[in-house]
Amino acid sequence: MSSDSLAMFRKSMGPDLAKLAEQHLQHDLNQSDRDALQSAASTVSTHVTAGSLLGITLGLFLAYRLRRTRTATFAAFKATEKPTSVRFASGREEVIPDVTPLLRPSAVGDLATYSLLGLGGLFLGGETGLLSGSLRARQRIGGDRESRERIEGAFRKFQADALRRQADALDSGRREGEGSRSL
Secondary structure: OOHHHOHHHOOOOOHHHHHHHHHHHHHHOOHHHHHHHHHHHHHHHHHHHHHHHHHHHHHHHHHHHHHHHHHHHHHHHHHOOOOOEEEOOOOOEEEOOOOHHHHOOOHHHHHHHHHHHHHHHHHHHHHHHHHHHHHHHHHHHHOOHHHHHHHHHHHHHHHHHHHHHHHHHHHHHHHHHHHHOOO
């Protein structure tokens, strides 16, 4: 599992694309546009962090409640009177094994419960935070029509340059691969 699968740990695009994006930020946008983008990025980051923390907290709380319920259920099972044998109509008597030790909550089960519910909460909370932060950032950027149009134009130029670089890399990779093959 990659660390990019959790919203809290996602990184940028890579050094080459980050340089290209920085060039477009400097040349295609004015300072107020860059400030709006910085504010939007910090909003997304704040929402993801808060969502992840709330998700972990909720997951651990649910794990605690599940463990407490499991422990109470075991205590109730242990305290009840259980039959020790079964007598059949033919007179034959079979002993029923005691399964109480097999139902006892274990440290391994507790570790699995806390881990799985904690990670599930991290994933759910982080993704929810990413969604809410993205929506809030979109509202902030979309507030000023002229600024939004400049940002969208700069993004389109960045996408075109990034796709050109990717196409150049694919073309050069194809030529190198074709030259080394012999038929």
